[in-house]
Amino acid sequence: MYSIGDIANIMGINTSAIRFYDRNGLLPFVQRDKAGRRKFKPEDLNFIEVIDCLKKSGVPVKDIAQFISLCMQGDQTLQERYDYLDDEEEKLSRKIEKMQTQLEFLQYKKWYYKTAIKEGTEDIHFLPNSRMIDPQTRNEFEEKRKATADIHELTDL
Template identity: 50%
Template sequence: MKNYQIGDIASIMHVPTSTIRYYDKQGLLPFAKRDLNGRRIFNENDLNYIEVIDCLKQSGIPIKDISHFMTWCLEGDSTLNQRFDFIEEHEAILEDEIKNLQAQLAFLRWKKWYYSRAKEAGTETINFETGTSHVQPELRSIYEAEIAHS
């Protein structure tokens, strides 16, 4: 089995070495071994664990929760239910966050289109009902029709 040093892991994971050191200091890498010079060495299995840790961290999961998850991983099959439930719970949280972000992005795209029209006309009033500062009620439908055909 191939061994990796911290720089190798960082390069494979596209993260700074400080990230791997941080994970180790937080107790997330209890499996990490040291060579005779005190340098951390990892194997393929360790790399798999680090990929999981990094994914969970990038997903916004707190370190203490990742630590619990990693403990379950190292405990083996007796914790499969806890690990499944953990992943399922955080999957649902991420899906909700993605839906929220998609809604925010859709709104920003609408406003970008809105301001693009105003910029082209040289005035925001192009988007208003005549003689008011109220956005034309049908404007959103016009926008949605345009993006549906593009």
């Protein structure tokens, strides 16, 4: 059996966060000893693992509570649980894709500044007599990206 402190260590969070999760329906399975202290069973680690994953995936506590509630209702909710996870998988996939797009933009901007530093001024990227970036600049970088095996060769100083 694990104490709240043990679980906090396992999850790498504060005990107060665990109590917050409990208050919000994430831990209906937790038992108490006769002094009222929370006691987590070894099998509860299955729940902890899922909660930890969903938290790290950015799922709101309220939504996770719904999934846990399904789990407490036994085998009759297996399909609903599958559907829930299917949905979250889809959302997380899209999220990762969007993050990847932002990462690529950051890499472009690193190259933008790397080349500006080399010339001592950002002006090299602007259209004549303006501070608008030449629309060709991004294309130029993306061509170089395609031609370069390791992106950091292009972006790192």
